[in-house]
Amino acid sequence: LSRHAPHPVPDCRDGDGIVPAIPTALVLLLLGGGVPAPVVLAIVAVSNFAVFHGYAHGTELPPGSDAIAFSAGFVVATGLLHLYGIGLGYAGMDLAGRWPEGPAAVRLIGVAIAIAD
Amino acid sequence: MGPFAGATGFAGGLLHPLLMPAHLIALIGLALVAGRHPSWARAAIVAAFALGLAGGLGGIAWGLGETPAGDVLLVAAVACGALAAAGTMVSAWLAAPAALVCGAALGLDSPPESISLREAALMLVGTGCGGIAALAAFAMAAGALARLWQGVALRVAGSWIAAIAILVLARRWVS
Numbered sequence: 072l073s074r075h076a077p078h079p080v081p082d083c084r085d086g087d088g089i090v091p092a093i094p095t096a097l098v099l100l101l102l103g104g105g106v107p108a109p110v111v112l113a114i115v116a117v118s119n120f121a122v123f124h125g126y127a128h129g130t131e132l133p134p135g136s137d138a139i140a141f142s143a144g145f146v147v148a149t150g151l152l153h154l155y156g157i158g159l160g161y162a163g164m165d166l167a168g169r170w171p172e173g174p175a176a177v178r179l180i181g182v183a184i185a186i187a188d
Numbered sequence: 189m190g191p192f193a194g195a196t197g198f199a200g201g202l203l204h205p206l207l208m209p210a211h212l213i214a215l216i217g218l219a220l221v222a223g224r225h226p227s228w229a230r231a232a233i234v235a236a237f238a239l240g241l242a243g244g245l246g247g248i249a250w251g252l253g254e255t256p257a258g259d260v261l262l263v264a265a266v267a268c269g270a271l272a273a274a275g276t277m278v279s280a281w282l283a284a285p286a287a288l289v290c291g292a293a294l295g296l297d298s299p300p301e302s303i304s305l306r307e308a309a310l311m312l313v314g315t316g317c318g319g320i321a322a323l324a325a326f327a328m329a330a331g332a333l334a335r336l337w338q339g340v341a342l343r344v345a346g347s348w349i350a351a352i353a354i355l356v357l358a359r360r361w362v363s
Contacts, residue, residue, distance in 0.1 A: 139209040142355035146348050
């Protein structure tokens with residue numbers, strides 16, 4: 072995964088980020104439009120993002136450092152961010168009926184991230 | 189061996205599988221697979237692991253040199269984590285040989301650093317006991333988690349284990 076080795080995937084941080092961004096942006100735009108993304112599209116977006124996310128951060132590991140500690144920290148931190156996002160999504164569903172603006176707020180967040188993507 | 193300063197001999201060996209991250213993720217991954225089985229199959233998987241571990245530690249005691257045991261453990265972690273993430277229950281006839289290989293790899297990847305023969309022997313025995321006890325405890329815990337959200341949490345844990353092991357293997361094999 073060295074930056075000097077032949078790259079198995081396009082470098083996500085040097086302008087080739089369009090590949091991982093498209094499905095994610097599509098899901099987020101659907102979310103923004105209030106349309107639930109089809110499960111297949113969501114799976115493609117998530118797994119596609121995971122490959123590029125893992126690759127981008129895998130290249131950041133300094134040579135000689137503890138690969139497993141870095142990987143464990145990276146995976147756990149990513150997972151906790153997922154949990155945070157899932158929590159936001161549930162909050163947006165307004166299951167308890169205590170946050171009527173929730174769905175609109177989550178849709179707005181979806182559009183904002185899609186545009187930033 | 190000594191990943192835990194101050195713990196040597198039997199105690200150091202006992203803690204070794206829990207303090208070596210590669211060993212720990214392989215143990216948890218295997219436990220997630222074992223936990224999906226009924227108790228008799230779970231016991232068979234732990235027994236197969238114990239047999240493999242005894243063989244691996246025996247190999248170390250007999251002076252076996254460097255082996256790719258560390259990579260084998262990570263590959264096992266990937267396989268077990270992926271199976272757990274997919275929610276697939278593999279046959280005990282397949283899981284037991286996998287546990288045997290996993291045990292052997294864990295044993296072979298646990299050479300004691302002690303220069304005293306007695307201390308080294310105690311560490312090997314401790315590693316054996318610690319590995320078996322940890323796998324049995326993790327598998328029992330995984331088997332006891334039967335609620336829907338707990339099942340989801342176990343599958344998430346499996347995916348994390350597979351991801352960690354894949355990242356480490358990718359680093360090792362590419363660099």
